[in-house]
Amino acid sequence: MSKKTAAIDIAEATRLEMYRSQYRLREAEQRAFDLFLQNLVKGTSHLSLGQEAIAAGFATAMQPGDLTFCTYRGHAHTLARGVSVEKVLGELMSRDNGLMRGKGGSMHLTSVEHGVMGSYAIIGAHLCIACGAAWRAQYQGKSDVTTCFFGDGTTNIGAFHEALNFAVIWKLPVVFVCENNLYMEYTPIKDVTAVAQPAADRASAYGLERILIDGNDADVVYQTAQKAYARARAGEGPSLIECLTYRHSGHSRADPAKYRPKGELEKWKESDPVKTYRARLLAQGIKASVLDEIERVVKAEVDAAEVACKASPLPPDEIMFTDVYADGGCAWRN
Amino acid sequence: MAKVTLVEAITLAHNWEMSHDPDVLVLGQDVGRNGGVFRATQGLQEKFGNQRVIDTPLAEGMIAGLCVGMAAQGLKPVAEIQFMGFIYPAMDQIVNHMTRLRNRTRGRLTCPVVIRTPHGGGIHSPEHHSESVESMFCHIPGLRVVCPSSPARAYGLLLAAIREPDPVLFLEPVRIYRYARQEVEDNGQALPLDVCYVLREGTDCTIVTWGAMTVESLKAAEELARQGISAEVIDLATISPIDAETILDSVARTGRLVIVHEAARNVGVGAEIAAIVAEHGLYDLEAPIQRVTGYDTIVPLARLEHDYAPSVARIVAAVRATLS
Numbered sequence: 229m230s231k232k233t234a235a236i237d238i239a240e241a242t243r244l245e246m247y248r249s250q251y252r253l254r255e256a257e258q259r260a261f262d263l264f265l266q267n268l269v270k271g272t273s274h275l276s277l278g279q280e281a282i283a284a285g286f287a288t289a290m291q292p293g294d295l296t297f298c299t300y301r302g303h304a305h306t307l308a309r310g311v312s313v314e315k316v317l318g319e320l321m322s323r324d325n326g327l328m329r330g331k332g333g334s335m336h337l338t339s340v341e342h343g344v345m346g347s348y349a350i351i352g353a354h355l356c357i358a359c360g361a362a363w364r365a366q367y368q369g370k371s372d373v374t375t376c377f378f379g380d381g382t383t384n385i386g387a388f389h390e391a392l393n394f395a396v397i398w399k400l401p402v403v404f405v406c407e408n409n410l411y412m413e414y415t416p417i418k419d420v421t422a423v424a425q426p427a428a429d430r431a432s433a434y435g436l437e438r439i440l441i442d443g444n445d446a447d448v449v450y451q452t453a454q455k456a457y458a459r460a461r462a463g464e465g466p467s468l469i470e471c472l473t474y475r476h477s478g479h480s481r482a483d484p485a486k487y488r489p490k491g492e493l494e495k496w497k498e499s500d501p502v503k504t505y506r507a508r509l510l511a512q513g514i515k516a517s518v519l520d521e522i523e524r525v526v527k528a529e530v531d532a533a534e535v536a537c538k539a540s541p542l543p544p545d546e547i548m549f550t551d552v553y554a555d556g557g558c559a560w561r562n
Numbered sequence: 563m564a565k566v567t568l569v570e571a572i573t574l575a576h577n578w579e580m581s582h583d584p585d586v587l588v589l590g591q592d593v594g595r596n597g598g599v600f601r602a603t604q605g606l607q608e609k610f611g612n613q614r615v616i617d618t619p620l621a622e623g624m625i626a627g628l629c630v631g632m633a634a635q636g637l638k639p640v641a642e643i644q645f646m647g648f649i650y651p652a653m654d655q656i657v658n659h660m661t662r663l664r665n666r667t668r669g670r671l672t673c674p675v676v677i678r679t680p681h682g683g684g685i686h687s688p689e690h691h692s693e694s695v696e697s698m699f700c701h702i703p704g705l706r707v708v709c710p711s712s713p714a715r716a717y718g719l720l721l722a723a724i725r726e727p728d729p730v731l732f733l734e735p736v737r738i739y740r741y742a743r744q745e746v747e748d749n750g751q752a753l754p755l756d757v758c759y760v761l762r763e764g765t766d767c768t769i770v771t772w773g774a775m776t777v778e779s780l781k782a783a784e785e786l787a788r789q790g791i792s793a794e795v796i797d798l799a800t801i802s803p804i805d806a807e808t809i810l811d812s813v814a815r816t817g818r819l820v821i822v823h824e825a826a827r828n829v830g831v832g833a834e835i836a837a838i839v840a841e842h843g844l845y846d847l848e849a850p851i852q853r854v855t856g857y858d859t860i861v862p863l864a865r866l867e868h869d870y871a872p873s874v875a876r877i878v879a880a881v882r883a884t885l886s
Contacts, residue, residue, distance in 0.1 A: 332666040340670045345634065350658045356624045357659065360631020360639075367587075367613055367637070386651075390624035397619075551665045552703050554672070554727035 238447055240514070242288060246446045247509055247519065249284035250502045252526045253304045256313045259530050260303065260320055264481050268538070269320045273334035276304035278444075278476035281501035282407050283308040285449025286375055289457055295343045295374040297358040300335035301407075302347035305377055309342040314533035318540055325540035331547055345374075352387030354378070355404065359391050362402040362466075373460040374402045375453075381412030383426035392434045392468065399465035403456045406470045407443060413479045414487050427470035436468050443471025444501040447508075476500075563747045569739040571713035571746050572602045572678070575720040576640065578750045580610050586724060587632065589616040590625055590642030599644050600680060600739055622648055626655035629675040634663060638724060643679040646733070647690025652677070660729045661704030675729040676720070681709060682774050682824045683871060684737030686864035692736075693861065694773070694825040699731050700802035700834070707802040708755060709733040711776040713744040715799060718753030725752060733801075735774035756800045758808040764794035767818040767881045770809055770835055772798040775822045775872060782877035793881055801831055809835065810843045817848035818884035824871050827855040852880040 257275045264273070276283065279301075287296070287308035298305040307316055311327065319326030320334045327339055335349040345361060348354035358376035365372050382388050383406060395402050406427035410417060423429035428440040442448050449471060456467035474496035478485035485493075506519060552558035566574065580586045588594075588603055588610075594617040597604030607615035618625050622643055629639040643649045656677070663671040683692030699707050708723055708730055710716040716734070723730040761776060762783050771779040776797050783793040794812050798804065813819050819839055821832035832853040839851060854872040862870055 328666065328668045328670070331668055336666045338667045338670060340667075346663070346667065346671060348659065350654055353623075353627060353654055353659055356627020356655065357631040357634070359624075360628040360633070361635050362631075363628060364632055364635040364637055386621075387623055387627065390619070390621040391627070393619060394621075394624055394628070547668075551669045554664070558703060 238450060242450070243447070243509060244514070244518070244522065246284050246288050246450060247505055248522045248526065249288060249308055250280040250446060250505060251523055252313070252529070253280040253283055253307055254502045255526050255530045256307055256316065256533075257303055259534060260317060261477070263317065263321065263534070269334070269481075270322060271333055272480045272482065273303075273320060274301040274480050275477045276301055276475065278496065278500065279407055279409060279473045280304055281446040281449050281505070282377070282405065282443045282471045282473060285446040286405060286453045289450050289453035290343070290373070290375065293343065293372045295345050295361050295372060297345050297354045297361070297374065297376040298347045299351070299354070299378055300347060300349040301379065302337050303334070306337040306339060306344050306347070309339070309344050311339045311342050311344065312533065313530050314536045315339070317533050318537045321537050322542060323537050323540040324543045325536060329547070330543040351378075351382050352385035355382070355391035356387050358402055359394050359400055362395070362400040363398070365401050366398065371461050372401070373457050375405060376402060377405045377407060379412070380406060380408040380410070380417040380426045382406070383430060384421060392436070392466070395466040396434045396436065399463060401460035401463075402466045403453070403460060404466060404468045406468070407473055408470055409473050409475045411475070411479070411488070414483070425470055427468055431468045434468070436466070439467065439469045441469065441471055443473035444499045444504070446501060446505055563745045565743040566713050566746050567740045567743055568710070568713045568716045568734070569600055569602050571717040572720055572734065573604055573606070574746065574748050575717045575724075576603060576606055577609070578748060579721060579724050580606065580614065582750065583638065585636060586638045586640065587614050587616065588640050588642070589618050589628060591618055591620050591644055593617060593642050598642055600736070602678070602734070603642065622651040623655060626652035626660065626677065629677070630655055630659050630663070630673055633673040633675045634671045638674050640676040640678065640724060643677060645691045646679045646681055646693040646695060649679055656699070656705065656729070657702055661702050664728070665704060672727055673729045674727050676723045676732050677729070678732045678734060680736035681733035682735050682737060683861050683867050684774060686867065688863045689861055692867065694823070694856070696733060696801050697825060697829055697831050700831055704728065705802065706730040706755060706800065707733065708800050709735065709773045710799065711735060711738070711773055711797050713742070713746050715753060715759065715797070717746050717748075718751060719755065719799065721750065722752035722755045726755060733773065737774040738777060741777065756803055756805060758805045759797040759799050760794065760808070760812075761797050762793070762795040764792040764816065766792045766816055767820060767884050768794045768796060768809070768812040768816045769820045769822060769877065769881065770796045770798060771822040772801055773824065775824050778872055778874050779822050779877055781874045782881065785874060785878050786881055791881060791885065804835060804838065806838045806842065810839065813839055813843045814846045817846055818881075819847065820852045820854060820877065820880045820884060822854045822872050822877055824856050826858045827853060828858050830855055849884040852884055854880045
């Protein structure tokens with residue numbers, strides 16, 4: 229695993245943007261959690277608290293027009309592409325101001341204009357779908373790259389292997405990113421996987437480079453992403469990147485994560501990506517006042533989003549019958 | 563105008579649409595170099611290249627997933643699943659994503675996909691190669707299920723399916739792929755989806771059927787005519803959604819209904835048709851509805867396959883029962 233933190237060759241503006249992004253993801257998701265506690269978010273949802281460096285690092289390395297596919301744990305990846313906090317929180321709260329006006333919910337965040345081509349709650353499926361999107365880029369001679377995020381649990385389902393095989397055969401412009409947070413929902417991934425590193429150790433089966441990085445270090449993530457995107461845009465094909473990280477909260481809102489050994493969370497919190505990145509920027513000579521201002525602006529956006537979402541009406545009940553077919557509804561079946 | 567078989571009509575429809583719409587792609591196992599196991603895509607890769615006619619790995623989930631990703635990005639993929647019994651690994655993509663993207667994204671992402679697959683038995687192959695499990699798919703909101711029964715309808719309905727903005731499962735009755743030739747004008751003219759086609763008019767009993775069973779049903783109507791009984795034969799063509807109006811109108815005139823399908827009886831599409839007529843046309847019925855179907859067992863080996871599928875004799879007997 230690469231431990232290098234050679235951040236100095238990343239432009240200051242980029243580093244500040246990655247701090248802003250990570251801080252924003254953290255604040256927005258913590259606010260989402262507060263809203264759960266107020267019973268304003270119905271249904272389940274899955275937070276990326278502790279995993280922000282991956283979403284921020286990749287999104288910062290992307291170009292406009294690049295595509296993002298994510299799992300049910302997709303708030304961070306959606307926000308990192310520039311979707312407003314209000315649109316995301318509104319969707320979590322099933323409000324009319326949400327991304328899909330309250331129809332998709334936490335697990336299906338989609339924002340086509342930001343390149344967020346959907347969150348997919350069935351494990352593995354979206355790796356195949358991402359290949360289809362990347363195929364379109366290659367077929368039409370476009371230069372956009374598709375990034376597909378997934379968890380460690382995904383590496384044991386057939387679709388993971390089917391997608392990697394296909395992407396390599398056709399040298400598709402797709403980057404597969406495994407966020408290994410050590411747990412497949414409630415079960416340690418190492419207990420159910422034939423190899424130690426669930427994604428990286430499978431790369432050689434598809435003729436790919438073994439890439440295992442510190443997923444809590446935004447600089448490392450960013451630089452790795454840049455290399456993968458350059459390779460994809462050069463027509464050299466896909467990459468598979470395993471990012472080691474840890475989720476600070478449970479699998480879902482209902483999970484207190486009691487299955488984790490004592491002290492494990494505390495140990496990982498020492499490498500909390502948001503806190504360590506702030507400290508690094510200060511050590512690199514960035515003034516605290518600059519970071520304070522970033523934080524102030526982010527907090528203002530999150531505060532305003534909460535107010536707007538609470539004030540937004542619920543969508544009409546009729547949405548249940550809309551958009552089942554292209555004619556706008558499902559009248560012939562009901 | 564050329565006289566073509568049903569499978570040749572399928573190839574013609576592909577060729578027309580690919581020639582006129584660069585967004586249309588074909589993919590599946592063996593569809594390119596080999597032209598498909600039944601030759602439905604013969605010659606297409608030579609003409610359109612291997613980026614538009616894609617030989618995929620043997621991985622049906624991957625094939626369906628590719629379709630979702632391509633279609634959500636504006637392409638119009640037409641995928642072949644080699645036999646209907648091989649379609650189950652694709653179910654996750656079809657049920658969870660292909661048919662739901664429109665709904666959950668409020669129309670921002672859509673899936674104009676056609677999945678073609680052979681339907682039914684009669685080719686001396688058991689189980690997986692002879693499935694007719696359309697009812698599993700008719701239960702899925704967001705999906706259309708279509709089954710042509712002649713070369714002309716295969717051509718026109720496949721064009722309509724490719725142009726349809728929603729996903730379509732296109733079932734091709736394998737037993738009649740090369741059963742008869744018919745003149746088909748290769749003019750790009752689609753036929754309407756979501757409507758039945760009346761194959762034979764009659765006054766005493768309505769027979770509703772689809773796919774290869776239209777052949778048996780028409781033969782049965784001939785036999786019944788010799789016995790002085792006038793049967794109307796309706797090809798459902800679009801199995802989901804069901805064109806209830808045409809069926810109800812017919813039953814209102816004949817007063818009797820026999821449903822013929824190759825699939826197993828339990829919760830088959832026949833049950834849905836019977837329910838529609840019971841709900842909306844009960845007082846038009848002169849006799850209980852009859853179903854002539856496959857049996858609730860596994861499609862057997864060649865020796866028994868013709869005992870499994872509805873026969874002319876069984877259909878005739880069912881119609882006579884409604885008149886007794």
